[in-house]
Amino acid sequence: MPPVFVYAEVTPEGPRPVALELLTKARSLGDPVAAVALGPGATAAAETLGAYGASTVFANDDPVFSETLGHAAALSLAGLVEEHRPGLVLFSTSHDARDVAGRLQALTGSTLMSNATDLSATDRAQMPIFGGAVTVEVALEGPDPKIVLVRPTSFAAEPSGGTATVEPVPVPQGSPWPRRVERHEEAATGPRLEEARVVVSGGRGLQEASNFALLEELAGLLKGAVGASRAVVDAGWVPYSYQIGQTGRTVKPEVYIAVGISGATQHVVGMKGAKRIVAINKDPDAPIFRLADLGVVGDALTVVPQVIAEIRSRRG
Numbered sequence: 001m002p003p004v005f006v007y008a009e010v011t012p013e014g015p016r017p018v019a020l021e022l023l024t025k026a027r028s029l030g031d032p033v034a035a036v037a038l039g040p041g042a043t044a045a046a047e048t049l050g051a052y053g054a055s056t057v058f059a060n061d062d063p064v065f066s067e068t069l070g071h072a073a074a075l076s077l078a079g080l081v082e083e084h085r086p087g088l089v090l091f092s093t094s095h096d097a098r099d100v101a102g103r104l105q106a107l108t109g110s111t112l113m114s115n116a117t118d119l120s121a122t123d124r125a126q127m128p129i130f131g132g133a134v135t136v137e138v139a140l141e142g143p144d145p146k147i148v149l150v151r152p153t154s155f156a157a158e159p160s161g162g163t164a165t166v167e168p169v170p171v172p173q174g175s176p177w178p179r180r181v182e183r184h185e186e187a188a189t190g191p192r193l194e195e196a197r198v199v200v201s202g203g204r205g206l207q208e209a210s211n212f213a214l215l216e217e218l219a220g221l222l223k224g225a226v227g228a229s230r231a232v233v234d235a236g237w238v239p240y241s242y243q244i245g246q247t248g249r250t251v252k253p254e255v256y257i258a259v260g261i262s263g264a265t266q267h268v269v270g271m272k273g274a275k276r277i278v279a280i281n282k283d284p285d286a287p288i289f290r291l292a293d294l295g296v297v298g299d300a301l302t303v304v305p306q307v308i309a310e311i312r313s314r315r316g
């Protein structure tokens with residue numbers, strides 16, 4: 001099997017969960033599996049990356065990698081590709097990883113596919129089309145390495161119990177690259193949407209933006225995160241970072257509670273992998289009920305406060 005690289009996004013707090021998902025998948029596609037971790041936190045992340053299947057972690061903690069919009073990282077990766085000839089490099093479909101993957105493709109002249117949800121070989125990947133109604137298998141032609149961007153939560157992360165050798169990567173030489181001068185982090189409480197075990201999601205049936213406070217309250221009680229349909233993101237009720245679906249995030253929580261969401265295919269593609277789906281909708285024929293394990297036909301503005309009151313009373 002050809003070597004497979006995973007571009008592992010890291011932070012000083014540890015590797016991003018999607019890096020561990022990609023390593024888990026990479027183990028079934030190639031051998032050896034190596035992670036490339038660049039930027040602050042890279043070396044410290046090696047132990048965890050090893051535990052999920054990387055036998056080697058190519059690492060450098062220099063902040064230049066996180067500040068230069070993918071320029072430095074793509075050059076380092078291109079050097080590693082030249083030296084080690086992997087058959088496949090896996091990336092997450094995050095904003096930062098997309099910058100790096102696009103530049104790597106330009107440097108190597110290889111084939112890039114984005115928005116993949118699965119791979120059956122280093123040159124065959126699946127992606128949803130027609131708003132998620134159909135999944136197609138795509139044959140990747142052209143020179144190696146194939147570069148595939150995978151949607152987060154496409155795979156469950158499972159440890160392999162391995163350990164990794166850390167191989168330092170030099171900072172590439174180059175003329176001054178554009179630098180990120182400011183970073184805006186949206187204030188958030190509770191778990192990240194893709195990592196939450198419970199997601200409480202709202203749609204146009206909530207009537208107005210202020211009613212999202214009810215979902216925040218319910219999500220807080222369930223230690224979950226709040227998501228939304230595109231209709232309410234487009235209406236400016238909540239930020240785009242809440243959006244779930246084809247043009248938003250993909251979530252796979254234990255429980256997904258859809259409140260006042262019709263269940264359009266473009267929404268469903270981002271949440272149908274949830275273990276249990278609860279729907280609250282006043283229309284008994286809403287498509288979301290075809291998917292729901294538990295459906296409540298009723299007005300969201302009556303039902304959600306009742307659920308909150310019930311949880312509070314049971315907890316005393």
Ligand SMILES: Cc1cc2nc3c(=O)[nH]c(=O)nc-3n(C[C@H](O)[C@H](O)[C@H](O)COP(=O)(O)OP(=O)(O)OC[C@H]3O[C@@H](n4cnc5c(N)ncnc54)[C@H](O)[C@@H]3O)c2cc1C
Binds near residue numbers: 206266
């Ligand atoms: C290219 C493309 C990409 C798209 N990407 C996405 C995407 O990523 N994510 C996404 O979500 N959508 C996406 N959409 C839009 C999608 O097609 C739907 O328009 C959208 O999901 C509808 O949002 P909604 O369910 O909140 O609104 P609606 O379809 O208007 O549904 C509102 C629901 O609320 C119910 N309701 C009304 N009042 C109440 C009440 N008081 N109590 C309870 N229920 C009530 C209604 O019965 C209805 O079922 C995309 C569309 C296109 C064309």
